[in-house]
C-alpha cells in the first residue's frame with residue numbers, strides 16, 4: 001500500500017468513509033428486505049432505514065422527505081430532471097438554458113433534447129468560470145421552461161451564484177435545476193433560500209458509495225411536474241421505479257450526515273491544505289490558477305502550467321500522485337478540457353493543466369510530498385526539453 005500514489009482526485013470520486021461502510025453492512029445481509037414489502041419485518045426494517053436516510057437528505061437541503069427521489073446517481077438525476085421537465089412542460093415551451101461548463105450529464109441530455117426539436121441556449125462563462133447574470137436574464141423568454149446551472153464545477157470547483165439565479169427564475173416562473181453533485185455536504189444548500197426547484201445529488205463524491213444519488217423535486221410553491229423516465233412498480237411517487245437499493249441509500253444518508261456535521265471545520269482544513277499546496281507550487285514560474293480564486297470549493301486547485309508537455313507531466317506525476325491532468329500541448333493529441341476552453345484564455349489552452357481534488361483523508365505530509373514531487377518533475381521536464389508550448 002505504501003507505494004500507492006497519493007490520492008488527490010476527489011472530484012472524480014472519494015473512498016467510502018468507514019463510518020458509512022459500517023452503517024451499510026447489515027443491509028446487505030440480515031436486513032436484506034425489500035423496502036416495498038409491507039407484510040413483514042424484513043420489509044419494515046428496510047423501509048425504516050430508507051426513511052431515515054430520506055429524512056437526513058431532506059434536512060441537509062431544507063426540503064421535505066417526500067421531495068427526495070432516489071436514483072442511481074447524479075447522471076440519472078440530471079436526466080430525469082431535464083428530460084422529465086421537457087416532457088411535462090412541452091405545452092408551455094421548448095426553450096432550455098444551461099451553461100458551457102456544465103457536466104456532460106447535463107449537456108448531453110440537452111443535446112438529446114435539441115435533436116428532438118427543443119431549443120437550447122448554452123451560456124458562456126467569464127474568465128473566472130462564473131456566468132454573467134445580466135446575460136442570463138437576457139436569454140430568458142416566455143417559452144423558457146428550464147434553467148440548469150450547476151452548484152459547484154467538477155473541474156475548477158467554481159461556485160455559481162445560485163441565490164441570484166434562483167431569485168431570477170422564480171420571478172419569471174421558470175423552473176430552476178441545479179446539479180449539486182460536487183456541492184452536497186461541501187457547501188450549505190437550502191432549496192428554500194436559494195429558490196431551487198430541482199437538485200441532483202450523488203453519494204460517491206462525498207465519501208458515500210457509488211451508484212446512488214437523488215433528485216430533489218419541489219412539491220410546493222410551486223409544485224414541479226416531472227415525466228418519469230423509467231416506468232415500473234411506481235416507486236418514488238411514480239417518478240423513478242425500481243426496487244430501492246437499501247444499503248446504498250443507508251450509506252448515502254450516513255455520508256451526507258457526516259459531511260454536513262463536519263462541513264465547517266473540514267472546509268477550513270481543506271482550504272489550509274490547498275493554500276499550503278499553492279504556496280509551494282506558485283514558486284514555479286509560469287503557473288496559473290484556473291477559475292475564480294475565492295468562489296470555489298475548499299479542496300479544489302486547478303492549475304495551468306506553461307512550457308511543459310501535458311502528457312509528459314502526467315507520466316511524471318503518476319507514480320507519486322493520482323490527479324487528473326489534461327493537456328494541451330500541440331505535441332500530443334490530448335484536447336484541452338471543454339471547461340478550461342470555456343474560460344476563454346486562449347493562450348493558456350496550450351498549457352498543461354492539473355486538477356487537484358484534496359479530500360477528507362489527505363494530510364499535511366501528503367500535500368508537502370506532492371508539492372515537492374510536482375516541482376521536481378516540472379523543473380526536470382523544463383530543463384530536459386525545449387517544449388514549445
Ligand SMILES: *Cc1c(COP(=O)(O)O)cnc(C)c1O
Pocket residue numbers: 011072073074075076103105150152153154179180181182201202203204205211212213
Ligand atoms: C460526478 C458528477 C456527476 C455524475 O454523477 P454520478 O453519480 O457519477 O452519475 C454529475 N455532475 C457533476 C457535477 C459531477 O461532478
